[in-house]
Each structure stands twice: as structure tokens, then as C-alpha cells.
Amino acid sequence: MTALVLLDAEDGAIPQTSRSAIAAAARLGDVDVLVTGGPETIEAAAASAAKIPGIRKVRTVSGEDFAHALAEPLAALLVALAPEYDHIVAAATAIGKNALPRAAALLDVQVIPDVMEIRDAETFVRPIFAGNALVTLRSSDAKKLLTIRTASFDPVPAEGGTAPIETVTPPACRSKSHFVSAEHSSTERPQLEAARIIVSGGRGLQSAEGFKILEPLADKLGAAIGASRVAVDSGFVPNDYQVGQTGKIVAPDLYIACGISGAIQHLAGMKDSKVIVAINKDEEAPIFQVADYGLVGDLFQIVPALTEALG
């Protein structure tokens, strides 16, 4: 069996999410990876991909069409390469979730999203109902297209391999969608999906100003900052901070939930964290039912005190 993994190539680097997808695909057989991007970044991205150990070959496609990972050219490319593979895999990131279902429809295959366990080449486990149930299912499609819940698979290392690089000519695709602009939130902190520690805030922070109280704590711990849906909807922080069913799914070593009540949709995004700390003034808050260590009280006193105590 051979799998093709579509990588998210960000400015020439291969993110941890994609390396988790490779780890998942490696359980299915030989792994080729597909790196796409604009002409400026493709060489660096291909070189990064080639260093990942355990890969059979790196296939690269570059062109203006691929500079912004639009679904139409990516799906057309996956369809063109599909005859060579039994499985086509991507991380369940914005790019994978956008492109893989489109490719699957063109291949007359039912895509299998958010795979968290691979039982065998055709049997997979995935969450439904915001993670309140896990379904084990078997695909009867000749080819399988999967997106991977990256928090469920430890990533393969970034270095150590020397895979050959092969350039692929993409199929003609007259895209009817075009990239206009990107508004990326800039942060010096680790990415949520890759962070070992996450400090996360909710309604209890009360305002964008209040939310800033988490920053010194995150700085001290080298942590990423996350948020509940309420905190995002209330405008405390941008949308890409959201952890939960429709935000990011994370599983850090330590998740510190500050002023987060623990709605089901939030728990779906973080309950696989190794250690959960909850700080909340409401001792009945559902977050305490999943927390290893709970501290009841005013977070505006506790968070600075905790920052201080970590010295």
C-alpha cells in the first residue's frame, strides 16, 4: 500500500500538523509527500520535506495557482495523482478540510474527516457529535481519502531523512476563485497545535484588555494562547485563537483554562490534553469535571500570582 500525504507548506517550512499526518499515513504503508506552493517558497519547502525521515519521495508542484493553497487546483492535482495511491491523506487543517472533500467528490469517494485512529487500511475511528461519541467505520471505497486529527498522532521528526525530490507537472486547471489578501495574526508565540503548554481564556476575562492578563503567564511558560468561542465571538481575540469543535483541536502537555466554563464544544477541542488546570470563580463550572487541578477564585488575582510564583 502507498499513501500520498498533502503537506501544508508554510513559507518553506513543514508544520507539525503535517508531520502528524505523515505519522498517521506511515501506518498504512509507504509514504510519498506532496509539497505545493508558489515559485518563491517551493524549493525551501521541498528541502524541508526531504529531511523528514521515512518518506519514499517528495513530489513538488509549484505555480501561481498553488501559492495560496486554493481548493480547485489542489483537488485537480490530487485527482491527477490518485491512480498511483491507495490512500490520500492530509492534516485536518483549513487547507486539508477545504481541498480533500472536493478531490474525494471528483474521485467518487466518501472522504473520511478527522481520523483519530487507524485500525487497518480500511477501518478508522473518528469523533462525531463534538467528540461525544467515537465511530469506528469501514470504507468500501477502492481509494481512501482521509484528514487526520493531528492531536491524535505524534508527529514524525522534522530532520534525519534524505528523500529524493521529484517535480510534478500539474494538470491544467482554470480556477474560478482567486486569492485577494490574507490577514494573518502575527505572534511570536508557538502555534496552538504545536505548543507543549497552552494558556487559554474565556468569558471570565471580560474584555480584550482583560485577556491581556494571560500574556505574562504565557510568556513565562513559553506557552501558546488559546480561547473559548465566547472570547472570540466577544472580540477579545481573533478567530484563530479558538479551541473547540469548530476551532483548533489541541492536546498539549499542559492546558491552563482561565475563566472558561467548559462548554461541550470547547471540551471537544482540548480534553485530550495530558494535564488540565482550571481557574474559575464558579466552583460548579463543568470545566472542573475534566480538570486535573482546579483552583476556585478570581482569575484577576490568581493569574498574576501564578505568573509571579513561577518566578
Added chain:
Amino acid sequence: MKILVPIKRVIDYNVKVRVRRDGGGVETAGVKMSMNPFDEIAVEEALRLREKGIASDIVVVSIGVPQAADTLRTALAMGADRAILVQSEESPEPLAVAKILKILVERENPDLVILGKQAIDDDMNATGQMLAGLLDWPQATFASRVEKTGDGLTVSREVDGGSETLSLTLPAIVTADLRLNEPRYASLPNIMKAKKKPLETLSAADLGIDLTRRLTTLSIAEPPTRKAGIKVGSVAELVEKLRNEAKVI
């Protein structure tokens, strides 16, 4: 401009879903059903485009059991013009749904199809993308802002690093994310009016689409439960536990 909005009847957002003891599914007996929240956002966006004078005709469609007619009536009460129910015994997979929708698109000729980005029951997040593929239409998934510009659409999308903006030619597919809008509630007079709006019923079998599932469910289980830990009394105790017991800092 004509807009088609597919909607799904799902277990209500506020219901705590429980896995049946026989492992064959989740408990649905006596459970409140509602329109998928993302689909409500899709309906709302279509209504706002009509209120801006961009859209004229809004058709809602649902595929599923006869009771999905109630969900369609809700969309009509919100303000959609007419509804189509495609009856099927159970909820088909996204690929089959996309094939049914493709037939309806060919019949109705909408300029735009707005869908919720995912249903909160199976969490598949696939139907919009699959329909776009089958129709060879452009797609803008996870939309947080939709504007008509010239002959096409400008759509902002929620992506992992923030947001990005795309331009699309019409016809096109848009899938709605949480922050696209806040759906309205249907008023009582509109609920009454909705009862008189046209609702056409078709059957999936008549459309000639094979609904055979590609994914066979072997089992449905509850996730391993995480047990509550302890409450600590002070910041000092918390730091001590994290350092010496959990060893994570």
C-alpha cells in the same frame, strides 16, 4: 440572483448526546431536533443578501426523514421563499447528499449555494466542498464575510493563521462559519405565514441517486471519560503539584 440553501435536521445544539447502550447509535428517542446551527447562519446570510437587493429568490432544501419538513418550515418562517424536501429513510452521506443537490442545482439554476460548513451531528464538514467539485464551481469555505462585487463575490474565510479573502466568479459555493452573522428568530406572524409557503416533496429514489453508504458503521462508543482531579487551595499548591506531581513545568 437566486440562492439555494441546503439545511439539515439535527439533534439540538443544547442536547447532551448519549451513546445508546447497544452501541448502534446515539439516543434520539424524545430528543429535541433543530436546524443545524451552521445552516441557520447560511439561511440568514441568504436573507441578508436579499435585503441588500442582491438576491431575489431563496430556496431551502433538506434531505432526510419526513420530519425534516418542520426544519424547512423554520427556514421559511425566517424568510425563505420556498422549500424542497427530498425524503430518504436516513441521513445520507455527504457524497450522496452532494449528488442529490447537484440534480437540484441543475433544476433550479441558482447563482449561489450557501451551506453550513458542517453539521453538528456527524461533523463531516464535506458537503459544500463535494458539491463544488461535482459542479466544477469555485468554493469559499468557512466564510466570515460575503460581499457582492461586480459580477462575482468577495468572501473572507477563517483559516488557521487568521483570515484570508478570495474573489469568486458566480455561480459559486459558500460554506458558513460561526461568525458570518447572527441568525434571526422567526416572529409569530412569520411562522403563521410560513405555513402557506410552497413546500415540494420529492423522494431520493426518484432522483436516481444511489444512497448506498460507502462508510459502514462498525460501532459507536463513548469516548474514554476523563475523571475530575482535585481542587487545590492556593497558587502555591498548584505550582507544587504541577512541578512535582504532574511534572509538566
